Amino acid sequence: MNVNQHTPMASPYGQPQPGYGQPGFAPVDGGYPAPYAPYNGPASAYQPGPPPQGPARGPPTSGAPSAPQQYSQYSHSQGDMQNGPPPMTQAPPRPAASQPYNQGAVNLSGPQPSYPQHYGPQPSMQQVTNQMTGMQITSGPPTPAGPGYDPPHSSQPPVNTAYSAAPPHSYTQAPPPASSAPTQPPAPSGPPASQQYYGGPPPPSQQPFNSSLPPTSQQQFTSHAPPLPSSQQTFPPSSYSGPAPTPSHAPAPPVSQPQQSFPPTQPPFSSAPPPNSHPAFVSGPPPPAQGSFQPRAPPPSSQPGSFPPHGSSPISMPSGQYSGPMPPQQQPPPSQLPPYHSGAPPPRVQMPPTSMAQNNHLPPGPQGPPGPPGSMQQPPPQPGIQGGYPPQQNGAFGQVRGPQPGYAGPYPGQPNYGAPAPAPAPAPAAQKRLDPDSIPSPQASDMPAVQKSRHRIDPDAIPSPIQVIEDDKAKSTEPFATGVRGQAPPLVTTNFQVKDQGNASPRFVRCTAYNMPCTADMAKQSQVPLAAVIKPLATLPPDETPPYLVDHGEGGPIRCNRCKAYMCPYMQFIEGGRRFQCGFCSCVTEVPPHYFQHLDHTGKRVDCYDRPELSLGSYEFLATVDYCKNNKIPQPPAYIFLIDVSYNAVKSGMVNIVCQELKTLLDYLPRENPEMDSVVRVGFVTYNKVLHFYNVKSSLAQPQMLVVSDVSDMFVPLLDGFLVNVNESRLVIESLLDQIPEMFAETRETETVFGPVIQAGLEALKAADCSGKLFVFHTSLPIAEAPGKLKNREDKKLIGTDKEKSLFQSQVGFYNTLAKECVAQGCCVDLFLFPNQYVDVATLGVVPVSTGGSVYKYTYFQALSDKERFLNDLRRDVQKLVGFDAVMRVRTSTGIRATDFFGSFFMSNTTDVELAGLDCDKAVTVEFKHDDKLSEETGALMQCAVLYTSCSGQRRLRVHNMAVNCCSQLADLYRNCETDTIINFFSKYAFRGLLNNPTKAVRDTLINQCAQILACYRKNCASPSSAGQLILPECMKLLPVYLNCVLKSDVLMPGADVSLDDRAYLRQLIGCMDVPESHVFFYPRLLPLTKFESGSLPVAVRDSEERLSKGGVYLLETGLHLFLWVGASAQQELLLNIFGTPSFSQIDPSLTSLPVLDNPFSQRMREIIESFRAQRSRYMKLMVVKQEDKSELIFRHFLVEDKSASGGASYVDFLCHMHKEIRQLLS
């Protein structure tokens, strides 16, 4: 796509505005529409976005468009971006914000094809007009890019018309600027209008600007204005904003403003234009302004004029929006260019004017690059400019990454730029590191960098997750010893061995920061969340020893008298070993005589290494009867299977499959000693509108069914014979499982109940006085008359409104109460859903989520294709080790406190996490807050103790200890962070926030906090450098890309085809994910499978369509899905090896497993797939995606660096946006 875009860009230029505008638009519209909507929110926040969006939206979709429009704007910018990563550079200025997005969108342009479609409709919209210009341009070029675009173009036509016809209007909007920048012909005409609109021509326009765009644009401008000079170079964007410097840019801004103002007046036009214009303008003009700016300011005006015309060409970026403004600028730019050039970056900007605009924009957003490219291309005509731009972008980015490289390259070889940019990719990482230091590099150099980054079309110029992952792998060759306090462990994507030397293994506990700030002020300043993700019962790899079991005898575990912390390596023995001082609260406690031991000369107990609790980070205590409920040794737990036997369940084959499977599965109930039979008892219930309990007592010849139809007042009809030992009752159970499918084969009952089902299980466990787990297999919304009856409340209209949050809340309070009862009894609920339509996962999931259970969802379950996935999930779920009736308590050093908890559990007070069930896959995220100061000497300690009943009925305490450093320098904090864990925390925090806040607010909060983190770093830790530089801490350089993935997730930004259930499901699912799972969920693993090196996995590639080669085959894994993407021109041999067919067209897209072929390639591939599956807690169904097949849409959804169909920004765009946010914070 990018390429395409580029070309378009070029053409736009060639073709002037029209071409550009259109192209830009087209793409924009298409891709953006969806993306935008969501983004708009953010975008709006971004100021640039908003203004543009407003207008833009109006036009594009007009109807739905609003979002689209925004998008479109973005898209434009994006489009630009795509076209020319350069746009990015342009974007930098205000546009930046918008553009960044746009760029993102642009990148998406890759997807453009799809976009086109979107566009088709939307384009028609008014946006066209404004965008028209841009559109046209883009279209020109784009056409090649995507036929899809054409349609948009059509829409564009209107634009043209608009232009032509309404030129004034459009102009008016744009005009102002244009007028200001009379240079362009259109401008003139436009100008008047615009001026009118603006009230006052240029000046007014400016004012308007402020008013309209005010926030961003103005601010940026203003701010930039001053900075402009200096900053400009570094960041076109920054410069932009700054530069936009009222004066020179003023015109431009005005234009943009006008546009905004326009929107009102001229919906279509205005809208489209406004956004574009603004962004474009701002960006466009500003940049120039920035560059040489002030002087140019005037030019901008001229530019504006040119813009309209250029609009299109300008920057395709702005394509739509910009087009208008851009053109003017462009034109001016050219002229200006020279000056700019002189001004260095600016010139380029101008050149690119169009591009510039874009560029400018770009700069702001990391995406800048893309824009630039486009612009660049366009620029080509104006080489100089382009050259200049790219650098800027790079700079922007570069600053972040390695401005230097960018710099060098940029400037000189702006032309090279394109090339450089890509190359940078690898460098980036290094650059980033360098950045902080190197950042200082001259602005000039920055500029180039920026441009590059804009061009960045090569995302290679921005931090690459793959690079980071691979670097970490390369670095982590030694086993990780936990003994060193404050040492961050290898990344979750790295295979490493752990040696427990006194702190818990990262497999149990991962922290966001291994160097905690000493004071609350620091913590607040940095905004880095202080949290730990704890997976208390994690399964360790075979080469690591599971926690030792410690028995302290009848007195129970030895604990601190005051804070009740358990004996651990942080306890300091004193007075010859007769007492110990607690590391958490400093209280001194007597050592019980039976535990006494002498100390050696270092003050350590001589038996220190004989006792796990004195030398290890994780271990278990055997709990005494005092730790048991009601002071009674617990009964072994029970598993109850509750199977829906309504019509849908039977017809889908679910009932049959479950019953068949249980016959064998029951032999694999969890046990601690593999030699012994499991002590877990089982029970069976089936249900539709009524419940059927089964008596499977071993003495019976046949099972007995007991029907309870009084669902309003649930009870358990039998005690003896309901919960049985599998071995004793095997024959009866088998007979039962054989008969269940037969009995209900002819059922016509379609209604089901749900609340009473859980009640039944709960009552059964109560009656048996034990804890246990319910496996509920359920198909439909429980509409039968019974407690917990639900209504269908799926209402797409609520999405995006303040009421959206209610859709994530439980529909009735019944389930919350029920969950509480379940927890009290230690009744964990696992829910397997097989819905054919809305089932209200948000409500049904309440009990599983509160009891430490899991929800599995198999939408449109088909026995044939989904059986494997379901069965593997079921097997794993039944077999996995699990603790019951657990209580988790996190104790910490004085100075911090565990204040918040995230995960699947229930809390009846503020400190105890109650888990009816806790299995080896469940993680709890704990947030810490300061309540006092910490000291650097002692560091911060935390001890997580989980009291639970093992599957053999033993009561145990698992203790994990973790010590981290404390720091008084922010730099130390930023040096020891773990982005993956931070993302885990952020996602959980945000997803929980959805319950009480509008989605948009949640997204904004996330972005804001992230920006603050980075801004704080930039301000306090990075060596002085131009404000335009984006400088990321080494440990967090992936924060933007990952955060973008979180923001783009279906939960926070639903596409049109994402059901409410899916969102609720994911929301609940992520709530208890640990770091490795959340990582791959948000940033899927994409492996090229064209050839294998022996033994090792191929190096993954980034999640972007541009990384896919048509001739390749790729495997993408998200932890929930597994795709095998086959390029359309994959070699016959490859296909033959994998599918056994040489023809691409003969590949069966419905395959769920690869054919077993006798060749090393096939074998290896299946091994890889298996190993992936083995790593995840849920079985991933394989989906074969053929390039250009329908299913590719789904696949693309997981290419998270690209624009998403639902409006998610591309990585580049988002980075730009992030940068803009940071700069705002800094200024």
Add this chain to the structure above:
Amino acid sequence: MATFPEYITQNEERDGVRFSWNVWPSSRLEATRMVVPVSSLFTPLSERPDLPPIQYEPVLCSRATCRAVLNPLCQVDYRAKLWACNFCYQRNQFPPSYAGISEVNQPAELLPQFSTIEYVVQRGPQMPLVFLYVVDTCMEDEDLQALKESLQMSLSLLPPTALVGLITFGRMVQVHELGCEGISKSYVFRGTKDLNAKQLQEMLGLIKPSATQGRGPQPAQQPLSNRFLQPVQKIDMNLTDLLGELQRDPWPVTQGKRPLRSLGVAMSIAVGLLECTFPNTGARIMTFIGGPATQGPGMVVGDELKTPIRSWHDLEKDNAKFMKKATKHYESLANRASTNGHIIDIYACALDQTGLLEMKCCANYTGGYMVMADSFNTSLFKQTFQRVFTKDVQGSFKMAFAATLEVKTSREIKVSGAIGPCVSLNAKGPCVSENEIGTGGTCQWKICGLDPSTTLALYFEVVNQHNAPIPQGGRGAIQFVTQYQHSSGQRRIRVTTTARNWADAQTQIQSIAASFDQEAAAILMARLSVFRAETEEGPDVLRWLDRQLIRLFMFHLRRSPFLQVFNNSPDESSYYRHQFNRHDLTQALIMIQPVLYAYSFNGPPEPVLLDSSSILPDRILLMDTFFQILIYHGETVAQWRKAGYQEMSEYENFRHLLQAPVDDAQELLHTRFPMPRYIDTEHGGSQARFLLSKVNPSQTHNNMYAWGQESGAPILTDDVSLQVFMDHLKKLAVSSAA
């Protein structure tokens, strides 16, 4: 007509009717003075093997308020083909089918010997018999095993087409689905929540497309079975297995607690199930309980063992907190069941009380059986239960279902009420008296369960005014029309028409006096007093009785468990009264005044006075109290027996002597329902108390010395003896009041 006794016997045999007076005083005033009202004991299904089944329907009087059945007492005009109703004097045309009628060609209903006649109704579907077992599972394994065997045995006694159902209960109530293959299914209900028929219907999934169902006789209308009630022939094996696998209620019973027994809900569900599936069809709900209901509606005692079940003492002190509520619950069940013609039987086998007091109405209103025993593992229960399924010579059960009894009277007399296992149908009519005695205010009663010995006491009132003399030779007539479902499934109508002469009390007092049926009167009065005892407070009844009556029976009646609650639990009282209210005259007499036979070497067995003087050392006594058959060996005889003389060939006569009462007892045991408790005891034996409590305490510790020592055994009681009673009575009789 020979003597009155003969006349009475003949009437009883032919019509199953015994009147207290066989000649009626002709005016209300005189009748009132007679103290004992004109009343009758009527046994609707008294066995008449000689009755020909009449395969057509009865001819009814055309007057809407009369509808009396054509009978031998009607005047018939053979030429005009007219008949005059002897109750309302309406002249009626014979129906066309009687065209050939003449003096020599009379239909059976006109023949005098067919004053009782039975019609078989051909209309309507043949309804299957329905037997619904309601089984308690909270009992000892031994008991449960015995019960299961009895139930399994009973299946073989049912006609193959009969529908059976099974409900078991303990802490929960289970309605078993029958005839399912493989897995046996049951619907389970909480034992603490009562359900109405509609809820039950929904929960059992019995909702039928009722819209299409009419009340008509279309045979297809009503499914003759459903999942819970299936023909024996179809699910015989299945049910046998099901019963075999029945386990004791598995819910744990902690120490010091009674098992939770949801009897009230179980019965409610049984009633509800039949109510919504077989309304107005003969059906028996047979309830087997091993203890009191301890939870839910109908509970009679809490589950704490430390709280004993209510006694008469508690009742008097109004200290039985569950009683009223439970009684109300069971009463409503009884009413629902009787409305639909369903019988509720109660087989209560436990050492302690089971709540019969509260549940009595279930059996009493519906004509069900109430059987009380110590355990299901006793022959008393087993044989009694088996006897329920006794068949007559035609192979039909000796039971009838869903009967209604209608009484029609001539103008001079009206019906005041009935006492027996029936409920009022509230049918007002010209022959209903304003004076209520027993269950009155109606001329129709519903008797859901009838057997050949079921006997109702019917009370009449002479309403003829003193100034409206009845013509000489006039007769008052009463017609009893009993419609019922025969155990073969047919509907039948039995019509008994009877008439008695009127007499002017002033002029013909002797003939009225001579027509007095002392036995019938005693039973009738006894029923009345028991009825009052049931409905009023105790001591008053005795006083009323003392004032009202006389003679021997009343002495024993006063001491009988029907009126005396001392030493009886409320359950026992209820049980005795229940039996007394439904049995025929002979049995009832035995209940009031036990029969005592003496066996000795001095002669053949002879009846002796029920008096302590009859207890002699060298006698063997056989006492039949209806509820108990007791063989008492006198002191000497007991010693002989202990010494083993009967084993010696030279004392064969002694062996015969010992055997004779046993044989006689066996005979009684084999015919009586419910089977009496059989007691074999001897002088000084603990169980001899049964005998000592019954005999007239002519010798007590107060007077034994006065009477001399030569005979009899002293009874240690403060009760007055017959002698004292009589003396007192005489004094009263002669003195003022009367």
